[in-house]
Amino acid sequence: MNTRTWPGGRLIESLLALAVIAVGVMFLRIVHGTPPPFGDPRDIGSAAFFPGLIALLVTGLGVVLLLSAWRPASSVAFESGHTARALLAYALMVAMAVSIRFLGIWLVTMLAVPLLAMCFGERRWYVLLALAVVPPTLVIHLFEGVMGVYFPRGVVL
Amino acid sequence: MIDLAVLQQGLAMLASPWTFLALSAGLAGGILIGALPGLTATMAVAVLAPFTFFMEATIGIPFLLGIYKGAIYGGSIPAILVNTPGTAAAAATARDGYALTQQGKSRKALELSLYSSVVADFLATLVLIMVAIPLASIAIRFGSPEFALLYLIALTMIATVSGESFLKGLIAAGLGLLVASIGLDPMSGYQRFTFGNTDLLGGVSLIPLLIGMFALSEILMQLTHPPERTNDAGQAVEHGGERLKWAEFWALRPTILRSTSLGTFLGSLPGLGAEIACWIAYGLARGRSREPERFGKGSLEGLAAAESGNNAVVPAALIPMTVFGIPGDTITAVLIGALMAQGMMPGPLLIQQNPGFLFGLFLVLLVTNVLLLIFGLAAIRWLKQVTRIPPTVLYPCVLLLCLCGAYAVNSSTFDLLILVVGGGLGYVMRRTHFPIAPLIIGLLLGPGFESAVRQSLVFSNGSLAIFWSRPGSLILLILLALVILTMAWRGLVKAGVIRKRSKSHPTKSNNI
Numbered sequence: 001m002n003t004r005t006w007p008g009g010r011l012i013e014s015l016l017a018l019a020v021i022a023v024g025v026m027f028l029r030i031v032h033g034t035p036p037p038f039g040d041p042r043d044i045g046s047a048a049f050f051p052g053l054i055a056l057l058v059t060g061l062g063v064v065l066l067l068s069a070w071r072p073a074s075s076v077a078f079e080s081g082h083t084a085r086a087l088l089a090y091a092l093m094v095a096m097a098v099s100i101r102f103l104g105i106w107l108v109t110m111l112a113v114p115l116l117a118m119c120f121g122e123r124r125w126y127v128l129l130a131l132a133v134v135p136p137t138l139v140i141h142l143f144e145g146v147m148g149v150y151f152p153r154g155v156v157l
Numbered sequence: 158m159i160d161l162a163v164l165q166q167g168l169a170m171l172a173s174p175w176t177f178l179a180l181s182a183g184l185a186g187g188i189l190i191g192a193l194p195g196l197t198a199t200m201a202v203a204v205l206a207p208f209t210f211f212m213e214a215t216i217g218i219p220f221l222l223g224i225y226k227g228a229i230y231g232g233s234i235p236a237i238l239v240n241t242p243g244t245a246a247a248a249a250t251a252r253d254g255y256a257l258t259q260q261g262k263s264r265k266a267l268e269l270s271l272y273s274s275v276v277a278d279f280l281a282t283l284v285l286i287m288v289a290i291p292l293a294s295i296a297i298r299f300g301s302p303e304f305a306l307l308y309l310i311a312l313t314m315i316a317t318v319s320g321e322s323f324l325k326g327l328i329a330a331g332l333g334l335l336v337a338s339i340g341l342d343p344m345s346g347y348q349r350f351t352f353g354n355t356d357l358l359g360g361v362s363l364i365p366l367l368i369g370m371f372a373l374s375e376i377l378m379q380l381t382h383p384p385e386r387t388n389d390a391g392q393a394v395e396h397g398g399e400r401l402k403w404a405e406f407w408a409l410r411p412t413i414l415r416s417t418s419l420g421t422f423l424g425s426l427p428g429l430g431a432e433i434a435c436w437i438a439y440g441l442a443r444g445r446s447r448e449p450e451r452f453g454k455g456s457l458e459g460l461a462a463a464e465s466g467n468n469a470v471v472p473a474a475l476i477p478m479t480v481f482g483i484p485g486d487t488i489t490a491v492l493i494g495a496l497m498a499q500g501m502m503p504g505p506l507l508i509q510q511n512p513g514f515l516f517g518l519f520l521v522l523l524v525t526n527v528l529l530l531i532f533g534l535a536a537i538r539w540l541k542q543v544t545r546i547p548p549t550v551l552y553p554c555v556l557l558l559c560l561c562g563a564y565a566v567n568s569s570t571f572d573l574l575i576l577v578v579g580g581g582l583g584y585v586m587r588r589t590h591f592p593i594a595p596l597i598i599g600l601l602l603g604p605g606f607e608s609a610v611r612q613s614l615v616f617s618n619g620s621l622a623i624f625w626s627r628p629g630s631l632i633l634l635i636l637l638a639l640v641i642l643t644m645a646w647r648g649l650v651k652a653g654v655i656r657k658r659s660k661s662h663p664t665k666s667n668n669i
Contacts (some may be wrong), residue, residue: 016589020328027335030350044614047342047349050607051335058331065324078589081381089380090581093373096560097573109560113553119380122549135554139561147211149565 009078010069017066024059027051089119104154109136166513170215171520179212179220180521184528187227188536191234193546194241196555198228198431199487200372204555206364206495207562214499214514219521221495225488226278226471226525229431230533233270233464238263246431246470249439249463256455261398264537268401269457270464271533273409277417277465279526281472284421285479286519289508292480296505301616302623305609306633308602310640311427311483316595317644318426318433326595329586333599334606336361343608356571363494363600365563365572369579370586370593371487372559376552377584383548409461412442416465424473427598430486431467438466472522478503479515483602490597498566 031041031048041052096112113135114128122128143149170176190201201224209217232244237254250270257266299307312334316326339350340360351357416438423434442462443452452459474485475492482504484490493503501507501514508515563576586593617623625631 012589023332027350044611044619047345047347050611051338051349054331054334058328058335061324061328061331065328068324083381086377086380086584090377090584093577093580097577100573101570109557113557116553116556117549120549120552131550131553135557139557143561143565147208147565149568151564152570
């Protein structure tokens, strides 16, 4: 594997720990900030009791993770790789999920499938064209024709 | 006493041509998917689970079981032929399997891998059948405190064994429990953490999240760390050679039986999947072998141990699922999601309410072994070409299936957002060595765990004594203490505080 350990591993670990703490604190704020009958985490019957308990645990563990990342003996390693390429593909996935309602299943899949292939390094136009047409046609017809699942058509179709 | 109606229902399920067809399709598809390097068994089951929502449970669940079994076996084919394990569970298989291929004995290696897998799977299925019903009759008597402790044991074990760091495992489990609390409170019906979004009233959709965390994150990981093709992979190595002789296979029976027992035991524990069992079985076989120096150089013992170890896990992982409703590994977590979507609640209630279905499922599992033998022999002959499908074609098709599968669950575009959030979260977790399994299993067990804890405390007026005042809960509490002590021991050994003489076995974790 063409990866190497990135020196900023400790920083990333700390950022992660802070994210965990933030999630815990957000849940704690909600359970404590909402008036009863929901927001009474000390009452066993309250809907806030269990999430309050878990949020407290998660926050505490996040603090431990933060402290352990900065221990002198800590060996935090983070393998670097083609992160930019993965982020580009992730942006494509997010765009795909958000735009499907407006653009419709056909347009979205016919764009997303070959674009992901390009992220993987495919450059041959006929392969990209085949990917844009064949898999979406097969899969969408399978879902719609056999399983009766109808996808959004969007504003185009 | 076996009820005749249950027997009849089970046999009817087995005799149904649709069940048979679904099982065959699942098994063939599973072998094919398992043989494709980069496509994991969990990913296959997660991506294809939405297809089963449009089938009856008697057809859909055997289909998923076929994929599960097929994929675990299928992973051994590229491991043996091109030194690239199709799934993480076949990593140990590659060591001796590929060495045998290099010696011109690929046919022998493939046949041994198949026969070991079938024998291990069959024996482990028998154990599942013998153990599940008696254990379930005990589980039926469990009350809320026992279930609360059982869930806690499962979560602790999963957090301990599924990753490199117990702390990260625990955080992942906690996050899973928090995500599980989104939606309507199971006891009072109040909305929790929905932020006024009606799509979140029913909680976070499980299947889209699972597809995102396992499949989308895998695509992103493949982009980040594209697998390097080894120079000798798929090149001029001659496939074929002599067949496996009966005497050779018969001589391996102690190894196969030992590895099967080990795989069955490890599989029945929550959190320990086939990818761990294969290495432990391999290490044990090397330790007990008269020719340990041959391991890694084409040892039939090593190959048989790895394959029987990982395949025995498959039926064994169904033990905690059918008896307690606790997933044995990530794949059974997806299976639980599929069963829940069919309106069935895995656990003692499943045995009580759907005994015929469960009996039918056990029969299906036994029949799968015969089919695995047939499909496996065909795969040995025909699947060599499959390993050459380029990732540029494979992963875009997987993305398409993820998108359509996630949407099909509720016909909701909101589920697509859950899909991509799950994918991003899964990717970040895998890059930073956070195990995904505790989060998924925390998410699955969350509602049951919360209900059990709150009901116990309501019954006892808030007294914690309810967790040790009943005999069943006391035993489980002792078990929990043992799990924690074992975990602490492991941590101390790992930190170097306690020195332990051990043979090092190479391990490979994909943080799933």
